[in-house]
Each structure stands twice: as C-alpha cells, then as structure tokens.
Amino acid sequence: MSDQLRVRNLCKTYIINKRQNNVLRNVNFEIEQGEMVAIMGPSGSGKTTLLYTVSGMDKVTAGNIEFFGKELSGLSDNEVSNVRLNEMGFVFQQMYMLKNLSIYDNIILPAYQSKEKTYTRKEINGYAVELMHKLGITEVADNDINEVSGGQLQRACICRSLINKPRIIFADEPTGALNQQSSSEVMKILNQINREGTSIMLVTHDQKVAAKCERILYIEDGNIRDEIRLGKCGESSDRREREKKLSTWLMDLGW
Numbered sequence: 001m002s003d004q005l006r007v008r009n010l011c012k013t014y015i016i017n018k019r020q021n022n023v024l025r026n027v028n029f030e031i032e033q034g035e036m037v038a039i040m041g042p043s044g045s046g047k048t049t050l051l052y053t054v055s056g057m058d059k060v061t062a063g064n065i066e067f068f069g070k071e072l073s074g075l076s077d078n079e080v081s082n083v084r085l086n087e088m089g090f091v092f093q094q095m096y097m098l099k100n101l102s103i104y105d106n107i108i109l110p111a112y113q114s115k116e117k118t119y120t121r122k123e124i125n126g127y128a129v130e131l132m133h134k135l136g137i138t139e140v141a142d143n144d145i146n147e148v149s150g151g152q153l154q155r156a157c158i159c160r161s162l163i164n165k166p167r168i169i170f171a172d173e174p175t176g177a178l179n180q181q182s183s184s185e186v187m188k189i190l191n192q193i194n195r196e197g198t199s200i201m202l203v204t205h206d207q208k209v210a211a212k213c214e215r216i217l218y219i220e221d222g223n224i225r226d227e228i229r230l231g232k233c234g235e236s237s238d239r240r241e242r243e244k245k246l247s248t249w250l251m252d253l254g255w
C-alpha cells in the first residue's frame, strides 16, 4: 500500500512574549490510503496543532509533510489552498458554518469554490441531496444553521467535508459536542465513508470513538509515544473487545 500522508520530523514552535513553546517535536508517522487513524493524548499535548499543520492550515517550523508524494512546503499558498479544497475535507468543531446561508447552501459552497472539480450544478445538487439523505438531514436542508440540533449540524459539516470527494478527512473532536446517541451515529457514518475509501484522521478524547478506528496514535508532550492497531472496524466487529484492548493500552500509558 502506498502512503497517502507521510510526516517526517515535524516540529512546530509557537513564540509568545519571546518565550518558545515547542508544541510538536520531531513527529513522524504515515497514513496509508484508506486508513482510519485516531489521535489521542492529554489536553494541550498538540493534537489540534498536529491536525492543523499536517493539513496545511498552519505552517510547520521544521520537517516535511508529503501528501501523495507532494511536499506541502514546496507549494505556494495558493496551491496548498487548492489541495485543501479539492483533496481534503475538514470537520472541525470551531469551524462554524456560515450564518447567513442555509444548511444546503453551506454544504454545496466548497463545490462552487473549486475550480479543479468541474461538476455541473446538477451534479453538485444531486450529490448534496445524496449526502444529506445518507446522513439523515434532508428535512433540515433549507433551515438556517441555528435551526438545527448539534448532531444535525455536525452531520451537515460532514456532508460539506465530503462534497468535493476528498481523499482524506481531518476531524478534530468530531463528536465532542454530541450526546452518546448522536456521537455513535456520526461514527457509524464516518466508518461507512471510510469503508468506501476515504481516509480519516481524527482527534478524540472518547475511547468509544477511538475504538472504532483502525489505528490509534498516542501523543504526549508533542511526540508520538506509542500506537496500537485494532484493525478495520466492520459492522460485525466485536465492539467490547476493541474497547477493552484500547482501554488496557491507554491505562498502561497512564491515560
């Protein structure tokens, strides 16, 4: 299998009031095409910073990020924006939808922004309808974003992240604001999207969420300390066994 994302000696340092904060220190990992990987670790360990830097949203201090053989730091800002728009999807808690647009308009917006993916209006509409149906939010398509529940809004964010058929989805605590039932629905959808071929890299605190991922990386003090491979989560996977394995591993790490 070929690497989709290859991260080498990634360092990220923030300087605030002349004080250096080395948030990521020599991080190395790969994500294979079609993989579903969770990032866990204590609060402040650099998980969000990791997602931001590997997805080109934020500049690295040092190191290499290769996305399908393309070195991100070798691309212009414009080229990085295009990779992000066309090849990557984002489900970030703090990335709100636009307030003056309906759910539907928010979902299709990235498709209209893309110059690379030349879908027709009809195709975009058809795909948006298909996605909304799959994620069960058809009935709120014309609602404003403040007229839907947290779970519906998160599912709309996932639709939006998928509209340009990305190769990988980056998600920061995608279930963080959801109750147990919505969280499990969102994970069911992410698992399905992943089985259909889209890679997923997600940050989570929730062991139930992480247990549905193929591989879990544990980050501490800006470094990957360990990883565990649970394998693909199929519909008939033994949920309890996966959760137990993960929980034992996390306990050994002092989680």
Ligand SMILES: Nc1ncnc2c1ncn2[C@@H]1O[C@H](COP(=O)(O)OP(=O)(O)O)[C@@H](O)[C@H]1O
Pocket: 014, 015, 016, 021, 023, 041, 042, 043, 044, 045, 046, 047, 048, 049, 050
């Ligand atoms: N934009 C920023 N400017 C300065 N410091 C930041 C910035 N973003 C994050 N940090 C610092 O980086 C560290 C890691 O933050 P973060 O990646 O958000 O951790 P996590 O997501 O694991 O909780 C924290 O000490 C935080 O204060």
Ligand SMILES: [Mg+2]
Pocket: 047, 048, 049
């Ligand atoms: Mg975070």
